[in-house]
Amino acid sequence: MKIVVTVKLVPDPNAEKRIDPATKRLVRTGVETVLNPYDEYALEAALQLKERIGGDTTVTVFAMAPESLKETLRKALAMGADDAVLLSDAGLEGSDVWGTSYAMAHALKKVGFDLLIVGGLSDDGSTGATPGALAEYLQTPLVTNARKADVADGKLQIERETDTGYQIVKAPLPTVMTTALTFGEPRYASLKGIMGAKKKTIAAMALADLGLDQSVGAAGAKTELLSFAPPPVRGKGNVVEAADGATGAKAIFDFLKEKKLV
């Protein structure tokens, strides 16, 4: 079975982010690039499935990103993925969700998969729209928010997490799945994994390989980012000063009650 995991390469979530007012794109220089945190969970899910299913199951990671970020993918290989595919092309720069998904879907069709695992959300763009768009272009079912998954008789069965409880859902392969953060903490790369990663291949793909009939990148974008602003600075919180614990607790309780939180 072939499992493919999409991994977006995003600026370090712990670093301060800046958007260039001229291009309205995230400034990437001087900021380390990392694997999108949600996608590390997706990769963890893939690696767990591989361990469970065994046999000739392989895990491929797929990213659409500038060629210069290639080495960042090495971490996914160090964690245990078998190989990687990097789709890079100057013509992809400035793609919106539509363009990204359209190009990615065509590339993923070429790569081929039985199960495509996509993170639920990117740390930078955060539209959450990619998984749905991919399933649409790939003409596969989409099962989302899996906290557990298993494959049997050519079918994927997952346990979905919802606000009201869990749902068991089955879908035929090939299919697209997104993972919940409860699937399990992403593993650390081991030293052996890190040292073995340099021998694994990162295959390159470009727009010319895809034969798209619509233009992507900034030219093909259907949406336009008009303006942006940093989030409003949070005001100072209410500080309750009280003579003793009991009066303090009462003040906090009254506040919560007023907000209808208790």
Place this chain on the structure above:
Amino acid sequence: MTTTHAKTAAAPDAVDFLGLDALLSDEERLIRDTVRSFVRDRVLPNVGEWFEAGTLPRELGRELGRLGLLGMHLHGYDCPGASAVAYGIACMELEAGDAGVRSFASVQGSLAMFAIYRWGSEEQKRTWLPRMARGEAIGCFGLTEPDFGSNPAGMRTFARRDGGDWILNGTKLWITNGSIADLAIVWANTDDGIRGFVVEKGTRGFSTSDIHKKISLRASITSELVLQDVRVPADAQLPLAKGLSGPLACLSEARFGIIWGAMGAARACYEAALDYAKTRVQFDRPIGGFQLTQEKLANMLLELGKGSLLALHLGRMKDDGRLHPAQVSFGKLNNVREALKICREARTILGANGVTLEYPVIRHMNNLESVLTYEGTSEVHTLVIGQQITGISAFT
């Protein structure tokens, strides 16, 4: 004549001021980032409590084993075979968490495992190294005795032949991991000079007791080993270790890691002090705005940069097979001494907060007092260098 365009110099980072990051390979950076995130997730949230309680959880050994950090620079026997620089980087990140955690990895990998790897039989290697690499079996290294620290040649622990077996008698003191170890590498005198033995936990006559009331390296177990007519078979002896060079070769390995580790502790203290200096306000301005504080920070940064550069240089030499033990002494002497100064200076910047376990500084500072003493005291390393440059030994 062709003119080259000057490159624009990027503003230096406040911690990696010299841009040493660029001297590392992608793989070395990935190792650093991985160990750093392990330390951030698993060590930093708990180490204050471990330190206060005077313990280190046994489970941590298995976690370090899963990461591949135990015996990481050894080849074969399920060990990853990483470079000396990679090993140094791991030590630096572990000690930026706590010297106790780094000591655990040093003793396991560079002292106990290395002793078997370097001096052991094929059988001993196959029996112990894979389990030790996974952190399933813990090792300790018994050289120091109550009356023989800097002068181990005088050790009183004695192993005498009894038919095919050996009978060991003696006491070892200050032994890291002693009571939690599944096997002890015990160095003993024999009629033929110093030899090394693998003594398994539970062997009759072999007992341990822990040293309490330490106020340094508290997140690390330190024990006394007592050997009373301990009978071990002939194949418990490390066949290739003959004389004091046996334990000394192991110590040289571990010391190399300390050169890096000390700079990890120093970095953690510098970062804590810098952060504090920028946010703590007195006389209506951040204390980092006072010249005296800036001088402290600048001096800390200088030694941190120089010490880190030294560690990397010695690491590259080691990978090249060119590192002399006296150069290891150079590194250990300089980096532990400077790290201790950096931590003490950081302590002053944090004021009263500097004396609590809420901040990492005094923990690192106290830990470094042990690091200054073990693996050869600073005085001993001074004499090693002195002997090397003058050709005259001043030890006795």
